[in-house]
Amino acid sequence: EVQLVESGGGLNQPGGSLRLSCAASGFTVSSNYMSWVRQAPGKGLNWVSVIYSGNNTFYAESVKGRFTISRDNSNNTVYLQMNSLRVEDTAVYYCVRVHRYDAYFDYWGQGTLVTVSS
């Protein structure tokens, strides 16, 4: 059974850093594309970042240069390093598996809440 379990969310101050983790089971992250999607309170879904099988990455303009997606194949885990946090980064962050060919998001984690506030 495919499962994605996020962790690492919490309260942080503007300008701070946080690392989110996404532990995968039921498949290997090394052979899949993985992504992060976020949802601000009461708002819609916003795509954040993707890591492809060759470790190529892509970011939304709003987080480029501040966030870094990576994976640890030995731990079957995907990470999102979030630096220079802003109030507008406050959201639930979902880890998602991306279908390799059609790039749809077929499995989602339960989400982890990141709150940026002074």
Added chain:
Amino acid sequence: DIQMTQSPSSLSASVGDRVTITCRASQSISSYLNWYQQKPGKAPKLLIFAASSLQSGVPSRFRGSGSGTDFTLTISSLQPADFATYYCQQSHSAPYSFGQGTKLEIK
């Protein structure tokens, strides 16, 4: 970047009704269009991928259609479990943008 526009943003309907949600892309995305359902406090769930393919386990009352820039999600006979928010998403190219969502409420 590709912009996705959904309409309507909200919709009231009754159990048994047929409803249609539309999604328009700012440029052609072929059939790289997906639909998700989200209930309050839960992660989104994939309903339809590649414009018209039903994800495993999703009831057949959900149907997707379209190609190019214009797409629709139709629910043929609304059930109580269908009242939720629906999002379209393009997977043609990163950044993988979503529509703003359609909240389906009980009339």
